Amino acid sequence: MNGRPSNGVPILRLGDVLVTGLLNELDDKSAVAFTDELTTRISTDGARGVLVDISRLEIIDSFVARTLMELTTMARLLGARVIVAGMRPPVAITLVELGLQLDGVETALNAELGMAALGWYQSAQPPQGGGRDTDR
Amino acid sequence: MTRTGELASTTTVREADQHHGADSPAAPSRHPVRTEEDLLSVRHAVRAATLSAGFSIIDQTRVVTAASELARNAYIHGGGGTLAIDHLTRHGTAGLRLTIRDDGPGISDLDRAFTDGFTTGAGLGHGLGGARRLMDEFEVHSEPGAGTTVIAVRWASR
Numbered sequence: 001m002n003g004r005p006s007n008g009v010p011i012l013r014l015g016d017v018l019v020t021g022l023l024n025e026l027d028d029k030s031a032v033a034f035t036d037e038l039t040t041r042i043s044t045d046g047a048r049g050v051l052v053d054i055s056r057l058e059i060i061d062s063f064v065a066r067t068l069m070e071l072t073t074m075a076r077l078l079g080a081r082v083i084v085a086g087m088r089p090p091v092a093i094t095l096v097e098l099g100l101q102l103d104g105v106e107t108a109l110n111a112e113l114g115m116a117a118l119g120w121y122q123s124a125q126p127p128q129g130g131g132r133d134t135d136r
Numbered sequence: 137m138t139r140t141g142e143l144a145s146t147t148t149v150r151e152a153d154q155h156h157g158a159d160s161p162a163a164p165s166r167h168p169v170r171t172e173e174d175l176l177s178v179r180h181a182v183r184a185a186t187l188s189a190g191f192s193i194i195d196q197t198r199v200v201t202a203a204s205e206l207a208r209n210a211y212i213h214g215g216g217g218t219l220a221i222d223h224l225t226r227h228g229t230a231g232l233r234l235t236i237r238d239d240g241p242g243i244s245d246l247d248r249a250f251t252d253g254f255t256t257g258a259g260l261g262h263g264l265g266g267a268r269r270l271m272d273e274f275e276v277h278s279e280p281g282a283g284t285t286v287i288a289v290r291w292a293s294r
Contacts, residue, residue: 025176027172027175028172029172058197059179059197059201061205062205062263063208093194093198094201094270097269097270098270099269
């Protein structure tokens with residue numbers, strides 16, 4: 001239980017941004033474990049941004065909504081900004097009807113736009129070949 | 137949290153007691169809600185039922201979300217229970233009826249339980265009222281000490 005990769009939800013680091021996502025099959029215990037692991041990683045990796053991709057979530061009920069809100073608050077207390085990206089349109093409609101607005105949770109249409117908001121830009125050209133960096 | 141002692145006033149909501157003589161084209165199914173894993177199984181079963189009833193993706197999402205809220209209520213507040221899924225038809229429109237039953241302490245103040253933000257558990261307090269908004273028909277039968285039954289129907293929108 002104290003092994004690092006909890007519940008098969010990978011948390012990748014790209015510079016000072018952590019990239020992760022929620023799976024549809026997330027149960028309550030896994031959600032709590034995920035929040036714990038993510039806050040630990042923000043601290044140990046010195047992350048300043050977190051992208052949480054939720055494009056796989058077929059529903060968000062009040063428990064998952066609460067998880068996202070708590071995770072966002074915990075990250076903010078640690079100095080990191082969370083962006084929740086890729087919510088499916090039916091999920092957005094249902095959330096509003098449920099009465100949940102995910103207050104305080106920043107969102108992006110998809111992971112790419114979320115990463116851009118966290119300061120990652122897609123370069124116009126493919127990256128230059130390794131080891132040939134020049135100052136220009 | 138605040139479990140007020142208004143147990144004297146028995147809260148029994150009884151709207152239409154029976155449903156409009158709907159016949160069942162598909163077999164009803166009944167699922168236990170006893171463990172956290174059951175919460176996932178219930179979602180799968182309800183999703184499958186919405187698919188076989190021909191619900192739109194938005195209606196599928198509404199019904200599965202409502203089922204998830206209600207099953208969680210039964211699991212957390214009711215100490216576990218069952219969820220039954222019935223297929224309905226009315227004037228050629230498909231519908232689904234979810235019946236969630238638990239043997240928990242019951243709900244002593246239904247009006248408050250429907251209020252957004254009211255919670256005695258780990259959620260956001262939007263479970264019951266939110267689930268009601270996601271469904272077309274919604275009844276709660278509850279008496280303190282005698283458990284709670286929620287009956288919720290959604291018809292396929294056209």
